[in-house]
Amino acid sequence: MARPRLLLLLPTTTYRAAAFVEAARRLDLDLTVASDHASVFAAVEPTALMALDFARPERAATEVLSFAAEHPVAAVVGVDDDTAVLAAAIAEALGLRHNSVPATIAARDKHRQRVLLIEAGLPVPPFALHSVTDDPELPARDAPYPCVLKPLRLSASRGVIRADTPEEFVAAFRRIARILEEPDAAACGEPARRILVESFVPGAEVALEGLLDDGRLRVLALFDKPDLLDGPFFEETIYVTPSRLPAAVQRAIMRCTERAARALGLERGPIHAELRTNARGPWVIEVAARPIGGRCGQVLRFGEGEGAISLEELLLRHALGLPVASFERERAASAVMMIPTPRAGRLSELRGVDDARAVPGVDAVAITAHRGQQLVPLPEGSRYLGFIFAHADAPEAATRALHAAHAKLDIVIT
Amino acid sequence: MDEIGITAEPVDDQRCKFVVSRPLYTAGVRRFSSIEDAQGSPLAENLFAIEGVREVIVSANLVTVVKVNPAPWQVVGRAVGAAIRSALASEREPVAVKADVAGAADDDALYQRVAQVFESRVNPMVAGHGGRVDLIDVQDATVLLRMAGGCQGCGMADVTLRQGIEQILRQTVPEVRGIVDVTDHSSGENPYFASSKK
Structure with missing residues (x-):
């Protein structure tokens, strides 16, 4: 039987390429990667690599339709806000099940999203x-x-x-x-x-990683954000799961997110929602039709032991209709730190990475900035310095491991 | 005797490269896929004694360990470090020189063919993005390569590897069973595509 072909839409600036390509490889798929810039191998490997105009979804859909006539595509997967819209347009042209184009556009546009959420009676500031x-x-x-x-x-x-x-x-x-x-x-x-x-909505902020099936929300993970996010800038550093919020609050967050997704018209595939919660209940900050950003997905594994799979593999399986043994996140607590950029300047050296990796509970330290790179902190900055991943028996211990590892880093900026 | 320095550079959950301050194997690359392969090489024997280790690749002062168990590298790394130190303390060579077996001869032939593909096809193409791909060795029909220049640290390096290089090798040298990228991508100083928040 022919292997299913996956069309994976990867912007050339994504942090997620390695994780998704590896997941496709584990599933032994026929993989076509479409990017916004041509790969140097695109001309000689036209079924494996293609360039699409990401800014013109209709045009891109027409090109893929022509491609799919010879190489049938079983699923189209985007990895960020823009490619979610593009994937919807391509899937519509190919007649594949997917979120609608208007729904993904609404999820991408913070104003359009708020208008729809208000109309649906959802709590929005x-x-x-x-x-x-x-x-x-x-x-x-x-x-x-x-x-x-x-x-x-x-x-x-x-x-x-x-x-x-x-x-x-x-x-x-x-x-x-x-x-x-x-x-x-x-x-x-x-x-x-x-x-x-x-x-401004005061209160604790959470991130919900979910998967929609005909509009029904399956919560893959609910992350607490233990850092105070009161501004003036909103640099998220730590995501930790499972959430320590009371079960009733978590249920309210889930219901609110599911209603928000429905209000936007999202029905299928991954969502990443940001909410705040206070005495008045949960407030939707945004719902995106994509998985968690950066390399944060690396902190999530589903199932236990050798059969555990990555978030990306789970999403590809879901998109292709392949069996998923478990949608349950592993039992251990896990946490990720997006290493904050301390100040603007040129990254001269990053010392202490090995010491950070040696901190008990720390799984990995991934430095994604390169030496010589101009570092720009928020609110202007558009790149991560790197990521630290940790597991522990309890969320608090995982968070402590991240802080301990971060303290080992000596970021030399000139 | 000087202290033995060992640095762990995890590639992913399954694979981690260990950089050792002393040479371990100077006769090229040796790859061990089983406990049986490891016999006669104290380093590989010690590493295969660690639960979950499935593959060991040794070259110069580098050891790449592939595991299947879910324990984090922070835990497994300590055992790997102890295994390396124990092997270096042994009176035997930590890694025995590769026996001249039929498989090795096949690998040598494959090496020549892969090198030719790299020279004639792969590198002229990646040069378009300021990149370079170095063939490190072929072991049991598995190609070990290292990326440099614009490819090192590039956000699309895995796409280049799996959708470009691997596809070309599959067509031109179908005997190749797999590719292992031993690049330290965190050291790339001029990646062609730098990732950004989206």
Whole structure:
């Protein structure tokens, strides 16, 4: 029997290439990787590699339709917000089950998402949309302080700034406008000309990693974020699971996320949701039609022992309709740290990595910045310095291992 | 005697490279796939005594250990370190020179063919992105390679490896059973594609 062909949409700047390619290899699939820039081997390996115009989903779908006439595609998988939209467009052209294009667009656009969530009666902080060309002095007068200003399309808290006063509002607005002029941000087009302002929601922040099946949510992991995320910037550093929140709160978060996904029209595949929870219950910050970002997925394994599989393998199996032995995360607590960038400058050296790896409980330390790289902290920064992964019997112990490992690192910036 | 320095560089959950401050095997590369293979080489014998170890590759001062058990490298690494130190303390050579068997002769022939493919096809292509791929050795029909230049640390290195190089080798040298990338990608200083938050 012919092996199923997977079309994997990998932006050339993704952190997730290795994990997804390895998962496809473990499943012994016929794999076609489509990227936004041509591989040097694309001309000689046209069934294994292709370049698509990621900014034009309809055009890309037409190209894949032509390709699939000779090489039938069983599933299309995107790995981030943009490729989720592209995958939806391609799947629609191929007649494959997938989220709809409008649903993935809504999940990608923070303003559109909020409009739909409000319409569905979900708890969303009050918000307003402004143009980068607006005079910020005017909205600063009426903003609901404290408030948070954020771009519509950037990820991982890039360009997200809290303002407590009109002066801070104006400064944040102008700073975000400058970030949106950066080439990679400006490439988003019209969304890069808008800034969303919403009330700051106090409370604990969580991330829910889930999988949708006909709109039914299966929670793969609920992460606590033990760091205080009160601004002015929102640099997420640690995700730890299982959550220590009371079971009733976790159930409320799950129900809220499932309703939010339904409100956006998402029905199938991975979602990554960010929520805050306080005395009034859970608040949706955003729901993305993609798995967790960076290399954080490496912290998740499903099943136990030698049969355990990675998050990426689980997602590919799900997309292809292959059996999944267990959707249950392993019993041990696990945690990941996105190593914070301490200050701007050139990464000259990173010492202490071996010592960090030797900390009990630490599984791996992956340095993704390269020597000589210009490091840029949030809110402007768009790259991670690296990741630390830990397992332990309890979430608190896993978190402590991350902090201990991080303390061993000597990041030399010049 | 000087202290033996050992640095662990995990590649993934299954594979970890250990850099040792002393040479372990200077006659090329030796790959051990079973306890039987390991007989006569104290280093490999010691490593296969560790639960879950399935493969050992030794070259110069590098040992790549492949395991199947779920224990983290932080735990397994200690046992590997002890195994390396014990082998170096032995009066025997830590790794016996590869016997001149039929398989080795086949590997030598494969090496020549793979090297030719790298020179004529792979490297001219990756040079387009400032990259280079070095053939380290062929062991039991498994190709060991190292990436450099624009390929080292590139966010798409695995795509290049599996969708490009592996596909070409599958067509041109079908006897090749697998490829192992022994690159230290964290040391890449000029990756062609640098990953960013999306």
